[in-house]
Structures are given as C-alpha cells and as structure tokens.
Amino acid sequence: MKTNIMIFLAKKISRTIMLVASCYLLIVSSSAHAFDDFDVLGSDAGLPEGIVVNATGFVLGEVEPVDLNPDADFISVENLDIAGAMLGMAFQDIQELFLRARNLYAPRQRNSIVYTLANDWRFNLDYECRQQGTVIPEQLERCIQSLARARGLLYPAELHLERKSTGETISIFFTSNATDNSVWKIVYQNDVNDLPGAHEKFLNQREKKILAFWEMVLEKYGAPNSGNDKWVSSDNSFEPMMTAFYGKLELTDFGLAGRDAALNVKESRERFKAKPYSF
DSSP: OHHHHHHHHHTOOOOOEEOOHHHHHHHHTSOOOOGGGOOOOSBTTBSOTTOEEOOOOOOOSEEOOOOOOTTOOOOOGGGOOBTTBOTTOBHHHHHHHHTSSOOSOEEOSSOOEEEEOOHHHHHHHHHHHHHTTOOSHHHHHHHHHHHHHHTTOOEEEEEEEEETTTTEEEEEEEOOGGGTSBEEEEEEEOSTTOOSOSSHHHHHHHHHHHHHHHHHHHHHHOSOSBTTTEEESSSOTTSOEEEEETTEEEEEOHHHHHHHHHHHHHHHHHTOOOOOOOO
16 A cells, blocks of 8 residues: 555656636636625724735636546545535635634634735726825725725635644635635645755655655545546536645635636626716
8 A cells, every 4th residue: 555655656747737818718708796796794893803905816827737547537526625625615604614613723823814805806996096086005995995895895815724733724715706705725734745854864754744644635535536646527627626745735626716707807897987988
C-alpha cells in the first residue's frame, strides 16, 4: 500500500491551460438573476465588527484541464465534503455548520468573514457617489458601502477557519447574491509539507507526514479518477472537481464562479446610471 502511495506521489503533475474567449461568452449568455430580489445585508449601524470590505474574487483566466483515467468513472464531486462543507452550500448553511454549532474548526481571530462587492458594481456606485459631489476618499467609501448595503450588493465572500491544536485551516469562498451567495471553492491546508529545518530528521518526518496525509485522503475519497491528484465529475473543467496537493485540498466549481462573475458584469452594465444625455 505504502509503495503504491509513494509511486502515486512521485507521479504527481499539474498543468494549466488558458481559457478561450468562447468560454467567457458562453458564461455571459447565461440567464440573469433578478438583482431586485436581493436580500439587504447589514444595517444602518454599519458592517459587523471584525470584517473588511475586500476579497480575493474570481478571475476568469486559467483552469487545469481534466482527463478521465483509463477504467475510471466520473464521480459526484458535488457530494464530497471537507469537514462537512460542500460546494453549492449557501452562506447561511455554512454559518450553521461552523459558527452556530460545535465544530473542530473555529473562525480565525481577525477578519474571519470577508465582505465585498463585485468590482463592476463598485465602479457603478463610485460613479453615482461622485455625481452627487462626494470625492473625499473616506466619504466616497462610506457612500459606496451605504448604497451597496441598501441594494443587497455587499455579500460575505470569504470565511476563514482554523483548528489551532493541529495547525489546520479551511478557507471557504462564496459567490455573490446573484447566484445565491453559494460556495464555489473550499481550500483545506495543514502543515505536513512544512520543514522546520534542513536536518535529516526533519526530512524524514516530513515524508512520513505526507504519507499519512495521502493515506487519509485515499481512505476518505478513494483514488483520483483524473491523473494522480484530481477527482472530477466530468471532462469539463468548469464542473465541480477536487485537487490534492501536499497537505492541501481544493474543492472548486469554476462554472458557478464564472456564471456569477458574468451575471454581475451583465447586470452592472444594464443598471449603470449614466447622465441623461440628449442629442
């Protein structure tokens, strides 16, 4: 078993491809969500304490190709979980799982929840606020946040959790309200790949930790069905998949994130409040 795993590790590869423009156009053509139905986040008292209006966001650019291994079958990756968190879960469900119930993981001490709004909407609101005469940076940001909350455009984009006793972390990334504030990426990380020094004993310990980690991964999820490090639900890179690294797991749904980004672009363009030009 361990020999097979070591061979498995030695064969690990990663590849990336640049998406063609047609993929983006396909996503943009998706049916739009009614932004008027958004729930309003926050209150007049301002944002909850301990969060920042900043997020990593989704960038349509590179994703890894997927190929099914010989004699392997596609699996329902959307049913895989990391500590109970699954792709497509709503932010409220994740709150119930990690914030309102007892769990091995707890919110990190600072900025555990990161709120943001899509850049295209931020640019719209920036323009509106400036048209009202607001130009001082601090006042401009307050104006943008106020409008974003009132229109339901501000949303929890990231949740960061930690298990201090073992050095494990989980970061969960959410789409905007355009696609129901749903999980599109989950990143699990531990310290098995860390090296505290160059001594032979540390290298030996690292190899054993990596071996133990991969044994647990294979026990929970079974063998990868795409290459040596991926579990895929289809041969489409935009479908749910999971990728394993040394001490790290990533569950992703690039299709959901791409649709969300495209909807925000589309709706923000349609609702941009240009001046009433007449000619």
